[in-house]
Amino acid sequence: MSFKIVVLAKQVPDTRNVGKDAMKADGTVNRAALAAIYNPEDLNALEQAIRLKSKIAGATVHVLTMGPARAAEIIRESMYRGADGGVLLSGREFAGSDTLATSYALACALRKMGKIDVIVCGRQAIDGDTAQVGPQVAEKLGFPQITYAEEIIDCTAKKITVKRRLERGVEIVKGSLPMVITVNSSAPDCRPRHAKLTMKYKRAATLSEKQDAGDDYTNIYNVYPYLNIPEWGVADIEHDIQWLGLSGSPTKVKQIENVVFTAKESKRITASDQEMEDLMKELITNHTIG
Amino acid sequence: MNNLFVYLEIEDGIVSDVSLELLTKGRTLADQLKCQLEAVAAGYQLDKIGECVFPYGVDTLYIADDKRLAPYTTLPHTSLLVNLFKEEKPQIAFMGATSIGRDLGPRVSSALFSGLTADCTSLEIGDYEDKKQGKVYKNLLYQIRPAFGGNIVATIVNPDCRPQMATVREGVMKKEIRSPKLVGKTVKLDVSKYIPDTDFVVEVIERHIEKSKLNIKNSSIIVAGGYGVGSAENFKLLFELANTLGAEVGASRAAVDAGFADHERQIGQTGTTVRPKLYIACGISGQIQHIAGMQESAMIISINNDPKAPINAIADYIITGSIEEVVPKMIKYYKKNSK
Numbered sequence: 001m002s003f004k005i006v007v008l009a010k011q012v013p014d015t016r017n018v019g020k021d022a023m024k025a026d027g028t029v030n031r032a033a034l035a036a037i038y039n040p041e042d043l044n045a046l047e048q049a050i051r052l053k054s055k056i057a058g059a060t061v062h063v064l065t066m067g068p069a070r071a072a073e074i075i076r077e078s079m080y081r082g083a084d085g086g087v088l089l090s091g092r093e094f095a096g097s098d099t100l101a102t103s104y105a106l107a108c109a110l111r112k113m114g115k116i117d118v119i120v121c122g123r124q125a126i127d128g129d130t131a132q133v134g135p136q137v138a139e140k141l142g143f144p145q146i147t148y149a150e151e152i153i154d155c156t157a158k159k160i161t162v163k164r165r166l167e168r169g170v171e172i173v174k175g176s177l178p179m180v181i182t183v184n185s186s187a188p189d190c191r192p193r194h195a196k197l198t199m200k201y202k203r204a205a206t207l208s209e210k211q212d213a214g215d216d217y218t219n220i221y222n223v224y225p226y227l228n229i230p231e232w233g234v235a236d237i238e239h240d241i242q243w244l245g246l247s248g249s250p251t252k253v254k255q256i257e258n259v260v261f262t263a264k265e266s267k268r269i270t271a272s273d274q275e276m277e278d279l280m281k282e283l284i285t286n287h288t289i290g
Numbered sequence: 291m292n293n294l295f296v297y298l299e300i301e302d303g304i305v306s307d308v309s310l311e312l313l314t315k316g317r318t319l320a321d322q323l324k325c326q327l328e329a330v331a332a333g334y335q336l337d338k339i340g341e342c343v344f345p346y347g348v349d350t351l352y353i354a355d356d357k358r359l360a361p362y363t364t365l366p367h368t369s370l371l372v373n374l375f376k377e378e379k380p381q382i383a384f385m386g387a388t389s390i391g392r393d394l395g396p397r398v399s400s401a402l403f404s405g406l407t408a409d410c411t412s413l414e415i416g417d418y419e420d421k422k423q424g425k426v427y428k429n430l431l432y433q434i435r436p437a438f439g440g441n442i443v444a445t446i447v448n449p450d451c452r453p454q455m456a457t458v459r460e461g462v463m464k465k466e467i468r469s470p471k472l473v474g475k476t477v478k479l480d481v482s483k484y485i486p487d488t489d490f491v492v493e494v495i496e497r498h499i500e501k502s503k504l505n506i507k508n509s510s511i512i513v514a515g516g517y518g519v520g521s522a523e524n525f526k527l528l529f530e531l532a533n534t535l536g537a538e539v540g541a542s543r544a545a546v547d548a549g550f551a552d553h554e555r556q557i558g559q560t561g562t563t564v565r566p567k568l569y570i571a572c573g574i575s576g577q578i579q580h581i582a583g584m585q586e587s588a589m590i591i592s593i594n595n596d597p598k599a600p601i602n603a604i605a606d607y608i609i610t611g612s613i614e615e616v617v618p619k620m621i622k623y624y625k626k627n628s629k
Binding site for chain 2: 013015098099100103127128129130131132133134135136138139140144145146147148161164166167168169170171172173174175176249250251252253254255256257258266267268269270271273276277279280281283284288289290
């Protein structure tokens with residue numbers, strides 16, 4: 001029985017570790033100063049996918065990512081950890097996509113990947129925190145969805161049971177396949193790279209990476225076809241151009257502002273006993289505390 | 291037609307605070323736009339919903355009452371909104387940025403091809419000029435939110451697609467009754483007309499939803515710690531100060547990510563928004579997402595080693611020093627001087 005699991009993953013700038021040089025003087029983002037990482041919750045999703053694969057005979061895990069050429073790193077990283085392969089969706093036509101245009105492009109690529117049983121992705125990406133792409137992809141494909149997943153508990157040929165972690169509790173839900181599942185950071189961390197898989201896949205590359213490298217390993221790609229990471233552009237997916245990129249994005253950015261706080265008249269005090277006691281007395285006297 | 295809709299989140303027959311906050315904001319914006327405020331409730335045994343929401347100025351309440359609509363599942367609630375919106379063509383639709391609103395919103399926006407902005411911290415009405423096309427749009431919804439790790443604040447508009455959709459977290463907007471005497475119109479929807487039976491494919495087998503134990507939102511004093519607190523161990527000092535003052539402990543996202551504090555204590559754009567009488571920020575540098583969640587505090591004290599921490603700009607008192615030194619002194623001198 002074939003059982004196809006696809007993970008949607010995104011390479012994101014590491015907004016959690018933003019240094020002082022992250023913003024340019026003109027107020028735009030200095031992407032070069034930010035490390036590109038595997039979106040954290042997508043790693044939680046990858047782990048759920050690999051675990052699911054291990055429970056179902058004949059199951060496969062493939063990763064789909066949309067981004068620039070270097071996003072192929074995401075696919076290699078996934079293969080080091082247990083994915084069977086992946087596809088990079090790339091092209092300037094996709095630039096400027098908001099969540100809706102992104103989900104349209106991903107849905108087109110997913111249709112090309114054939115019959116899919118389960119799609120797993122992180123709940124949200126740390127560069128936008130929107131949590132929109134998963135449900136929007138599900139809607140575009142006409143699949144039901146289970147968001148905020150913490151664990152895939154059980155899966156048969158027709159039904160999947162998932163534990164959800166919500167703000168104030170848990171829910172266990174059961175739904176029919178195919179299904180889109182978005183995974184929370186409360187789910188188990190992703191396993192580390194597997195040494196043998198890392199050796200096996202370290203030369204995996206997209207066509208443009210092979211061209212850029214200019215090395216002559218053509219032979220190994222013929223001998224080991226699994227080292228070829230497919231790279232799809234708009235021409236490879238069935239699409240309507242008006243739903244891609246900027247024209248497919250209903251939201252427009254009207255304005256971006258650097259954050260400037262209107263400074264209050266603050267009082268600076270030191271940690272000396274005298275000043276600390278004066279402060280606490282003042283707060284008690286004016287009924288702020290006590 | 292062309293009205294402002296709020297999706298009501300309902301748990302155990304009670305409308306959630308975030309929905310009432312959105313109604314309050316929605317009422318103000320609807321007045322500005324000279325349109326009606328409409329609310330939609332989906333669930334089971336919803337007879338009391340009207341009494342609860344009409345005082346907030348709801349003109350029309352749509353009710354879809356069916357046993358299968360509670361608890362919430364994605365597809366039936368999506369179909370209800372999509373089909374209702376196709377008929378009613380609202381110009382704006384709001385929902386809470388909760389696990390329900392963030393499950394439902396993107397699905398609805400995708401089906402209607404309308405733009406959705408998540409976790410807005412401010413909503414306003416204004417004009418937009420598309421310079422490329424030389425077109426001016428009047429009275430659009432400005433969806434304002436911090437972006438890109440909080441280094442910038444973006445104003446998003448949806449010029450051509452309707453409804454303009456936004457989600458907002460609980461506590462960001464204020465909840466305020468317009469008048470207790472107000473009564474609007476109730477429209478009972480024929481559920482079978484809006485929701486196909488095939489939508490009931492996901493079944494909730496088990497459900498444990500607890501009332502939140504924490505009450506950060508309503509606490510009048512908050513002692514909050516950031517990454518600069520340094521460790522979960524040092525956070526204990528904050529709890530000690532909070533116990534002394536009768537306060538709650540909050541945390542920045544960085545402190546939560548570092549494992550110093552639980553997620554439910556997170557304050558900021560992606561956590562809780564608070565407006566206490568006193569906010570004591572310990573070792574918090576002051577990223578905009580954090581500031582967005584506490585800037586309306588009546589008084590802010592910042593304790594930080596770095597005299598140039600950005601949060602100091604909005605602080606009333608800036609104490610330059612370490613947490614280990616300052617916090618015990620606050621406890622000591624509070625105890626000494628309070629009766």
